[in-house]
Amino acid sequence: MELKINNLSKTYPNGVRALNDVSLNVPQGMFGLLGPNGAGKSTLMRTIATLQDADSGSIMLDEINVLEDKQAVRERLGYLPQDFGLYPRINAEVMLDHIAQMKGIGKKSERKDLVESLLQKVNLFKDRKKGLGTFSGGMRQRFGIAQALVGSPSLIIVDEPTAGLDPSERNRFYNLLSEIGENTIVILSTHIVEDVNTLCSNMAIICQGEVLMQGQPKEGIAKVQGKIFKKAINKDELDSYRNEYQVISTKLIEGRLSLRIESDTDPANGFEAVPADLEDVYFSNISKKVDPITI
Template structure:
């Protein structure tokens, strides 16, 4: 099964062009949608999830016309939005059972087995009687995945799922997503480059409502071989360097800025060629899309 998005466009009443002629074909497996906050990723996710209408374009999930056959999409969709609310005074087992009813699992014994299996799969079974208000951030995210897996969805959308998680919870969550991607289309929308690097065989870089890159992480990395240069520079020299070079990222290391510059040739004295990573790919595309005003943090 494929998810095919063609010529998708959306302008909000305030004039923000959230989706600008978006074209993507997404196959089974883990697909990373990478972009900064405000890039339009959530607008795309909400449109795919039938929560808002585009101004123009089309989306097909296999034989389903997503924009017309909304009920059919919802039957096969698992969705974990960026802001996932829970009832704090309800335990996980009770709420998941209630959500299973809403998802159409009306047979009581079937529902009981489904709830039990999902709580075990997300490593929440031992905490099933605990009120959700007492769950950690990672536990709430895993509960979010449990509810997204009700009714065996063919398409799963997770929007910024690891934001705010500690490293241990993040690893557990990413391992769970990786397992899901073996048999399902899983769209991981995030601004965290490492999430995509560790999980996804296919990805898109998205900014200002547009697809800047679509392909494998490996292909993207191949395009910057020999083009990433690093240098430690005094803070006083940063402003000049930004005007004379394509500085795609900068960070403080030991109190001194370390810059990465994109260049086909050695950009000057003191620069060392380094093996670029997916973060460099990401920054180079974002820089190009926003022009010289962009500065990474």
């Protein structure tokens, strides 16, 4: 099973070019789509989910033409958008049953078994009689995954799923997504590097509507390994360092800036070589498009 995106472009009526000739091959398993806010991730996800049209290009899910045969895609799709509405007074059990009916599961006993199984899977069975409006952020996200799993989809899209979750809820969500990704295509769209590092065997980085990198996280790390150096500087020194070095990220620590640069050779001048990680891969690519001080 594979999702193939070729030369996809989208420009909105206000002139914003959200997608610029995007091409990606997404295999079965967890695939991370990493990029800053406004990078074009949500536009791409909505296009794959048949919620909006592209100006040009193609998307194929195995033999299904996603842009032309939308109903066939929807029958195989589970989608958890960044913001999804809930009926606050309806409980989880009733809502999932309703969604199952909408997905064409007509037999009541079959729906009952499915709803119970999904609520157990996302650890919400004990809360099944509670109104959705009483759910915490993590519970809402887990319910969102449950509704996305109705109908045993072969493609699941989750858009910024861990934003706002506390560490324990994020870990529960990681475990749930990892289990789901064993048997289907799961596209995880996020700006949180840790999400991709923890979950995904394949990934892409997108910024300003363009794909800057795609492959395995370990491949990206290997490309910058031995090229990352750090140094603590005063804030008023930043401009001069940016003029002389390829600054990829900065972090304010106790009133001083921890500066990370990318260099093919040892820059000396007090810089210390450090092991590269996926965050360095992300910032290395993004800094070519966006001023690193604003990332």
